[in-house]
Amino acid sequence: MPSGAPSDLELMEGIQREDPEALSQLYDRYNGILKALILRVIHNEAEADDLLQEIFMEIWNQAKNFSAQRGKPLGWMVTLARRRAIDGLRKKQAYARAEERLQQETEQQPEAWVHNSTEEEILDGDRRVLIRRVIGVLPPAQQQAIELAFFRGMSQREIAAKTNTPLGTVKTRLELGLKKIYDGLKELRDEL
């Protein structure tokens, strides 16, 4: 964010006052991240664009429900976007097709989170690379469980069925993986 630019919280407050310029700036700042999140869920460019527009409209309409005491604007937007994307995926009954694609991806590699960052990239201080490094140290089975829960909206039982793993193991993988990421992010707080 350029120095002097309004913070996310200031932009949310602007949207709460129904200032379109605040929405415009928030869109410019986060459309790429939210679109990537939606695409990761629904795997369809045109549907992702439509959903992105709907989500920013919902941000505009629901801004009054945002409270800074409950977290940062980005967390709120990501939660909203993820929920809408997963709802959209299920409503359009594209779940089976996406499942098939996911199956192929999973068979090819345990997905894009798997450690692929170089030391040089880390030194560049890129936020995405730092986060992926935190995620990348997790065993692939923990990454996969989190991936299926967060980006596919799967329940623990669904993950257990999909990966042919006992439910208790899935729960442990999720708990351990999320704790490691949470602790890793805390250590990186000053750099992010």
Add this chain to the structure above:
Amino acid sequence: MSFEEFQNRARLFVVGALEPDEMAEFENARREFGEKAEAFISECYSLSEAFALSLKPAKASDQIKARLMEMVKNRQAH
């Protein structure tokens, strides 16, 4: 439920991975731990932020923003 167990559940909650039977227990513990619980849940949203930020940003169609701002303008006009 201990606070440590609540913390584990809270992390599952923010990524949408709590089972329905765990949700009721979680909500009870959330009320029991009060402000301490709410503060921890707020911190846990760093997880969902991080998962989104771990992705390479995707380019949206140029028309999307124009349509969005037009909808906002129309909404304000009524």
